[in-house]
Amino acid sequence: xxxxxxxxxxxxxxxxDEALILIVKVIAAFAMLMVAVMLMIWFERKxxxxxxxxxxxxxxxxxxxxxxxxxxxxLFFKEDLIPAQSDRFVFKLAPYLSLVPAVIVFAVVPVGGNxxxxxxxxxxWGNATYLQVADPHIGILLVLAMSSMAVYGVMLAGxxxxxxxxxxxxVRASAQMVSYEAALGLSLAAVLLSAGSLSTHDIVAGxxxxxxxxxxxxxxxxxxxxxxxxAELNRPPFDMVEAEQELVGGFxxxxxxxxxxxxxxxxxxxxxxxxxxxxxxxxxxxxGPILTEGAAWLWGTxxxxxxxxxxxxxxxxxxxxxxxxxxxxxxxxxxKVLIPLSLxxxxxxxALSIGRDRGWPDAAVIAVSVAALAxxxxxxxxxxxxxxxERQATEAAAAGQPAxxxxxx
Amino acid sequence: MNFFGxxxxxxxxxxxxRVTSQYPSVKRPKPERFHGRHxxxxxxxxxxxxxxxxxxxxxxxxRCIYVRGADNPPDSPVAPGERYGYVYEINYLRCIHCxxxxxxxxxxxxxxxxxxxxxxxxxxxxVYTKDELLVGDDGQPQRLAWEDWRPGDDQHTxxxxxxxxxxxxAAWEGRAAWSxxxxxxxxxxxxxxxxxxxxxxxEPSGHDAAKHP
Numbered sequence: 001x002x003x004x005x006x007x008x009x010x011x012x013x014x015x016x017d018e019a020l021i022l023i024v025k026v027i028a029a030f031a032m033l034m035v036a037v038m039l040m041i042w043f044e045r046k047x048x049x050x051x052x053x054x055x056x057x058x059x060x061x062x063x064x065x066x067x068x069x070x071x072x073x074x075l076f077f078k079e080d081l082i083p084a085q086s087d088r089f090v091f092k093l094a095p096y097l098s099l100v101p102a103v104i105v106f107a108v109v110p111v112g113g114n115x116x117x118x119x120x121x122x123x124x125w126g127n128a129t130y131l132q133v134a135d136p137h138i139g140i141l142l143v144l145a146m147s148s149m150a151v152y153g154v155m156l157a158g159x160x161x162x163x164x165x166x167x168x169x170x171v172r173a174s175a176q177m178v179s180y181e182a183a184l185g186l187s188l189a190a191v192l193l194s195a196g197s198l199s200t201h202d203i204v205a206g207x208x209x210x211x212x213x214x215x216x217x218x219x220x221x222x223x224x225x226x227x228x229x230x231a232e233l234n235r236p237p238f239d240m241v242e243a244e245q246e247l248v249g250g251f252x253x254x255x256x257x258x259x260x261x262x263x264x265x266x267x268x269x270x271x272x273x274x275x276x277x278x279x280x281x282x283x284x285x286x287x288g289p290i291l292t293e294g295a296a297w298l299w300g301t302x303x304x305x306x307x308x309x310x311x312x313x314x315x316x317x318x319x320x321x322x323x324x325x326x327x328x329x330x331x332x333x334x335x336k337v338l339i340p341l342s343l344x345x346x347x348x349x350x351a352l353s354i355g356r357d358r359g360w361p362d363a364a365v366i367a368v369s370v371a372a373l374a375x376x377x378x379x380x381x382x383x384x385x386x387x388x389x390e391r392q393a394t395e396a397a398a399a400g401q402p403a404x405x406x407x408x409x
Numbered sequence: 410m411n412f413f414g415x416x417x418x419x420x421x422x423x424x425x426x427r428v429t430s431q432y433p434s435v436k437r438p439k440p441e442r443f444h445g446r447h448x449x450x451x452x453x454x455x456x457x458x459x460x461x462x463x464x465x466x467x468x469x470x471x472r473c474i475y476v477r478g479a480d481n482p483p484d485s486p487v488a489p490g491e492r493y494g495y496v497y498e499i500n501y502l503r504c505i506h507c508x509x510x511x512x513x514x515x516x517x518x519x520x521x522x523x524x525x526x527x528x529x530x531x532x533x534x535x536v537y538t539k540d541e542l543l544v545g546d547d548g549q550p551q552r553l554a555w556e557d558w559r560p561g562d563d564q565h566t567x568x569x570x571x572x573x574x575x576x577x578x579a580a581w582e583g584r585a586a587w588s589x590x591x592x593x594x595x596x597x598x599x600x601x602x603x604x605x606x607x608x609x610x611x612e613p614s615g616h617d618a619a620k621h622p
Contacts, residue, residue, distance in 0.1 A: 051420070053425055053427055058431075321418070321419045
């Protein structure tokens with residue numbers, strides 16, 4: 001097994017051709033991602049303006065499309081402040097901890113290739129290769145690992161600022177992101193169950209010909225994954241981390257100049273990569289009708305980008321529509337709804353799959369599973385209720401009897 | 410439950426007209442009775458209207474007006490009557506454009522233009538002196554270099570003429586109860602309020618010229 005993993009181009013030695021292909025891929029992916037982020041920020045501002053009867057950026061370039069570039073240049077030339085109370089090394093490190101995972105995740109996303117009638121390989125200078133930077137065996141685990149790394153960026157940024165609001169923001173961020181990571185992983189397990197592989201290329205190849213995980217695994221894992229991803233991204237309605245009304249700017253309050261720009265970049269890059277991961281996992285990645293015989297791989301890229309755009313639109317739409325959730329509502333939803341739901345659905349899918357292996361009738365498996373899950377759900381609910389009642393009793397006892405409207409000295 | 414209703418609302422907004430106007434390049438017309446910076450008027454013969462009575466300074470809630478009157482020189486009077494406004498200053502860092510000075514003025518001397526886009530680089534510049542406030546020899550407000558005058562902005566500089574019912578009596582609707590100004594003559598009442606005004610039986614004649622066509 002070589003370090004560059006399963007890409008067919010690297011089978012049988014790593015020579016000049018392979019090195020060139022790798023370099024081209026890395027540069028192309030990086031450039032694409034940067035341009036995409038630039039366009040995404042513009043797109044978000046423009047679209048949210050449209051949704052609020054405004055115009056949005058309109059002066060920099062045609063339709064304001066260069067607004068992000070202008071903002072970037074402006075941020076670059078601003079004063080770079082490091083607070084006196086800060087932990088200087090960690091303060092400087094945090095933006096990169098935020099940005100690097102966002103870039104790395106994109107490396108495992110297949111952005112093109114013919115998966116509908118072919119196996120997704122393309123031929124570059126006589127070498128068969130995948131249209132993704134790398135296809136490691138642990139593909140999806142890398143995604144999870146990197147999204148966990150991103151928590152450090154946010155957490156350390158808030159902690160090292162030496163200031164109250166960033167600290168509060170980062171405490172919220174780490175709690176929120178760790179909580180939703182569980183739901184994210186569990187809903188993802190349903191996909192892995194149906195794909196039987198961690199490699200993103202294999203997952204996409206398994207969905208070829210419209211066997212998309214969206215319906216193969218039922219809608220539930222997709223819905224849970226999407227909600228959890230929104231929370232992971234700290235996007236509205238889960239943007240507690242940078243709730244302007246409560247926390248000034250959240251974890252990046254003390255950041256300015258290019259360091260702030262890096263956080264900003266990472267945030268929007270994460271939106272794009274997470275949308276790409278959703279497309280890869282649930283919507284078959286580049287899978288779609290091949291309309292012309294020549295350049296079949298190009299159609300894969302077209303469909304991939306179209307699906308990506310749909311999710312980018314939805315993320316902006318969510319931001320334009322939904323008010324921010326309260327912190328306890330957020331935690332309730334993560335722990336009491338999404339995690340049990342995705343866990344139950346995973347067990348259900350597992351039972352179904354075992355049942356098919358053994359030749360049991362589907363209807364019986366479904367009936368038994370639903371009954372068992374309902375019983376489990378009721379037990380869980382009873383446990384939650386009992387815990388609540390006990391906590392209230394303890395609190396009432398601790399507060400003494402005059403708690404009702406009485407003013408304590 | 411109308412949770413998804415919100416999504417419909419924001420999506421429908423995509424196809425609606427934008428409320429934004431491209432402000433610095435495109436300007437929306439200002440309301441008829443907009444309160445902008447002040448103008449000191451003149452009578453048709455060129456005499457200044459201000460008599461230096463300081464009623465405007467007295468009524469000003471922001472205390473931004475400073476007036477000192479002086480006796481008219483007998484051989485070349487500045488204003489009709491005994492006195493004239495010798496010093497007249499308005500501090501636009503304090504003015505709230507409430508128009509109380511306009512209502513208080515007994516000679517319709519001080520009125521407000523529709524001009525609000527002017528800025529200063531020092532506090533001293535924000536104090537407009539009489540030279541800057543007084544209309545020119547043609548009766549037009551002075552277009553100072555730091556002000557952004559647009560066509561039509563000087564058309565309603567006289568706030569007094571806009572009072573269509575000066576005595577509070579509806580019978581005076583559509584009557585010009587004000588004197589003539591330099592450059593404009595007697596200005597007609599506002600459109601809309603005068604057109605429907607029935608002829609007043611108590612005063613059958615004398616104001617026909619002032620009626621709006």
